[in-house]
Amino acid sequence: MPFRFNDQISTADVAFEAWGSTLEELFISSAAALLRTMSDTPHEVARRQELIIRLEHEELDLLLFSFLQELIFYKDARQLLLHADTVDIDGKPGAYNLVAHVSGELIDAARHHLLVDVKAVTLQHLRVVFRDNQWMGVVVLDV
Amino acid sequence: MSLPAQLRKISDTIWELPVTYKEGMLVPARIIASESLLSGMEAGVFEQAANVACLPGILKYSYCMPDGHWGYGFPIGGVAAMDPENGVISPGGIGFDINCGMRLCLTNLTEAEVRPRIRELVDQLFNAIPTGVGCSGSVRCSRNKFRQVLETGSRWCLRNGYAVPEDLEMTEEGGCFAGADADACSEKAIERGVDQIGTLGSGNHYCEIQVAKPENIFDPATARAFGITIPNQIVIMFHCGSRGFGHQVATDYLQTFLKVMTRTYGIKLHDRELACAPFRSPEGQAYFAAMKCAANMGFANRQVILHRIREVFSKLFRRSPAELGMDMLYDVAHNTAKLEEHLIDGVKRQVLVHRKGATRSFGPGMPGLPDCYRESGQPVIIGGSMESGSYLLAGTAGAAATFYTTAHGSGRTMSRHQAKKMVQGRTLLEDMERRGIHVRSASYGGLAEEAGLAYKDIDLVARVTEEAGLSRRVVKLVPIGNIKG
Numbered sequence: 001m002p003f004r005f006n007d008q009i010s011t012a013d014v015a016f017e018a019w020g021s022t023l024e025e026l027f028i029s030s031a032a033a034l035l036r037t038m039s040d041t042p043h044e045v046a047r048r049q050e051l052i053i054r055l056e057h058e059e060l061d062l063l064l065f066s067f068l069q070e071l072i073f074y075k076d077a078r079q080l081l082l083h084a085d086t087v088d089i090d091g092k093p094g095a096y097n098l099v100a101h102v103s104g105e106l107i108d109a110a111r112h113h114l115l116v117d118v119k120a121v122t123l124q125h126l127r128v129v130f131r132d133n134q135w136m137g138v139v140v141l142d143v
Numbered sequence: 144m145s146l147p148a149q150l151r152k153i154s155d156t157i158w159e160l161p162v163t164y165k166e167g168m169l170v171p172a173r174i175i176a177s178e179s180l181l182s183g184m185e186a187g188v189f190e191q192a193a194n195v196a197c198l199p200g201i202l203k204y205s206y207c208m209p210d211g212h213w214g215y216g217f218p219i220g221g222v223a224a225m226d227p228e229n230g231v232i233s234p235g236g237i238g239f240d241i242n243c244g245m246r247l248c249l250t251n252l253t254e255a256e257v258r259p260r261i262r263e264l265v266d267q268l269f270n271a272i273p274t275g276v277g278c279s280g281s282v283r284c285s286r287n288k289f290r291q292v293l294e295t296g297s298r299w300c301l302r303n304g305y306a307v308p309e310d311l312e313m314t315e316e317g318g319c320f321a322g323a324d325a326d327a328c329s330e331k332a333i334e335r336g337v338d339q340i341g342t343l344g345s346g347n348h349y350c351e352i353q354v355a356k357p358e359n360i361f362d363p364a365t366a367r368a369f370g371i372t373i374p375n376q377i378v379i380m381f382h383c384g385s386r387g388f389g390h391q392v393a394t395d396y397l398q399t400f401l402k403v404m405t406r407t408y409g410i411k412l413h414d415r416e417l418a419c420a421p422f423r424s425p426e427g428q429a430y431f432a433a434m435k436c437a438a439n440m441g442f443a444n445r446q447v448i449l450h451r452i453r454e455v456f457s458k459l460f461r462r463s464p465a466e467l468g469m470d471m472l473y474d475v476a477h478n479t480a481k482l483e484e485h486l487i488d489g490v491k492r493q494v495l496v497h498r499k500g501a502t503r504s505f506g507p508g509m510p511g512l513p514d515c516y517r518e519s520g521q522p523v524i525i526g527g528s529m530e531s532g533s534y535l536l537a538g539t540a541g542a543a544a545t546f547y548t549t550a551h552g553s554g555r556t557m558s559r560h561q562a563k564k565m566v567q568g569r570t571l572l573e574d575m576e577r578r579g580i581h582v583r584s585a586s587y588g589g590l591a592e593e594a595g596l597a598y599k600d601i602d603l604v605a606r607v608t609e610e611a612g613l614s615r616r617v618v619k620l621v622p623i624g625n626i627k628g
Contacts, residue, residue: 007558011185011213014559038276040588062401069394075277076335076387107277114276115588116559117345117628119390120239123397123416124215140215142239142390143346143559 002029003036006138009125014116015140023060024087026128026135027067027100031084034068037141038081040113045081047103055098056091060128063089063096064137068121071102075118079107116143146181147189150174156209156611160193167197167413172205175545177607180209183556183599187213194413195223200230200422202487202494206545208501209607210525210554210599214238216416219500222548225422227482227495231410232427233419234400234434236497238478239393241434242441243384244315245475245502245524245551247535248449250456251468254354254375258623261581264352264459265624268583271451272350273342274628275585280341282447289337290325293388296439300446310446312513314474315503318442320481323435328388329395332433336388336440341447343383345589345628347552349529350381350448352624359619365537366618368519370472378620379452380533382526384478386444389437396430422495431480438479445474472535473522477502477551485546496546504549504614506540523614525605527553529582530575530595532621534605541612549613553601559592566594575625584627593627 002025003018016033020026035042053070057063067087074080082104091097107114124140149164156175162168172192174181188211195217196205202224211220216235223236257264273280282305284292292299297318300306311318325333343350355376360366371378385392400418403426404410410419420426449471453464460467480497487494505512505521512521521538531553542549557565568587571594575582584590608614 005560007560011558012219012555013215040586062398066398073331073335073387073391076339076390077331079277079279081277109275109585112276113588114345114586116586116592117276117278119387120394122215122239123401123414123418126415142215 003033010140013122013140014143015125018137020135023089023135026137027064027087028084030064030068030137030139031071034071034118034141035081035083037118038115040115041111044111045083046105047083048105049080050101050103053100053102057096058094060096061126063098064128064139065121065126067098067100068139072118072120080104081107081112118143156607160189165193168193170196170201170204172196174207174211175611175613176209177603180599180603180607184211185213188218191218192221194417195221195236197413198223198225198231198233198417198419199410200226202226206548208548208550209611210550210552210604212554214500216414217497217499219554220550221499222501222545223497224485224494224546225497227422227493230422230495231419232422232431232480232495233417233497234393234397234430235417236499237393237434237480238499239390240384241389241393241437241478242476243478244441244445245380245382245477245526246445246449247472247524248379248452249370249468249470249472250377250379251373252377252460253373254377254623257352257377260459261352261624264455265581265583265626267455267459268350268452269626271455272448272626274626275345278342279338280447282340284337286333286337289333292340292443293325293328293436293439294323295319296442297446300443305447305450310449310471313471314442315476318446320435320438322432323439324432325436327429327433328392328436332388332391332395335391336386339386339388340444341451342386342444343448343628344386345585347593348383349625349627350379350452351529351622353378353380353533353620353622355618355620359621361616361618365519369522369535369617370470371618380524380526380620381445381448383444383448385437385441388440392433392437396433399426434480438476441476442474473524475502475524483546486543498548500551501548502551504538504542504547506538506542506547523549525550525552527601528595528598529593529622529625529627531598531601532619534601534619535617536605536608536614537617539612539615542614545613549608550604553598553604555597556599557597562594562597563588563591565596566591580622580625582625582627590627
């Protein structure tokens, strides 16, 4: 299970925990949780358009914040729902770089069974940690 | 839930956390609530209200309104006034949906005239007002024109045929925050919002056809002053904000403030979500100018939606909006920071009031109100869930202590996932239909998340604002039709 929603840490908004055996997998799981927040049928989001996202940040949790925020930006600016296909992260504390290949398609209310519009990623409880031999992230989305 | 041990009862509606509750608190935190509402608040509300009390320059108290609940940064329902000279501005005290707000429009129609056509009406409204995830609007404008929207708000709508002059008079700040500067906004924010004028969004955003039933009028004289003059009069209430543009402005400046808050200004806080900068700093002033652009986008968004609502009613009832008496009653913002004059320890001074999920509630005679509301006080619109109804209230002199602020809604008590586990969207829709509320929603799942059981008792919230002296009830408005994103 790469992510699960956690009602215990947010009432009005949507909180999730995501996991990955690598940092890259964690970011892909987090993108899946974001998509699942907006669509009841994320598997119906076809990979018709591809985009490359490049980001850098000093801190890992804020890199995840920026990555998810990019996906939210494309949802509004281009009406795209997106899967994260591959994510590559390199660097070290103080200078992380991310290159992500994402793909998806224009929002189709009939097929995508839309749920709630995500406004933003918050800093509430935001964290990325390596624990029990896997990467774990906590994110609260403003909806 | 157990309440913090240090919470002291000041009165039946005021509860206080002293400055000793948490290291760094500069002022006490005050929760405005009845015992019943207080006992339903999450522990996070008290922590967040205490965190706000640590912000540099905060004056008097960190407040939480009766509909308060656990948010991010400030609690939802959080209010704080800062000294503009040595205090901070924080996007976490305004929210991502800058100038999310409520608008109420009158009609001279009655329930008897509208109910037989409610399905048609709701369907046509649903078609005219884009709703749901990532929706874009019918107003097409270039980026340059959008910058004009950002700097002039409802005035742009008036110039472009989406408003009548009286609409601006009935909007907080005349529908335009002065000093908005589009150059303070990122290209990303502009790209995100340029196609979203006139869109409702989703979540708790809605447009509702409501009835003012005679038995729900608490104050007939003020109701008349507000234009509620006919038994079972139909009004239209809607709730939305600045859409993706405002969300991006908040996100951009949250990141800017994170970079400079400690490094440049030496500010350390309990919660990163309260990232801030001194109000008079270059970053603080840039955010204030951009936030005003988002506030203006919020006003323009609601103005275009009102225009579409008038078009729908006019077409369906074959009368002009003027003939249908479709005058705006008022528009209130509930996610802003504003420079206002308030009495602080007996001295009138300018302060920066942050309201996050909280409504301005100016009392009778206060400057800034339309002449027609000088005696009554400002109309205050508090939205409930789509099942429970909403309230029209009036601002009071007693709200001075909270910087003339009252509640904004009923406040969630249950997470969205929990609500969906307990209610099925289609079942809820059919049940509401049986109860005389016709609903169209972009999503059954989204509808279930907004079920009435997920919210506090709006009757109690409205009553407590009155008991606390923050606003007084004028009329409860009950829904007969609703569109949701």
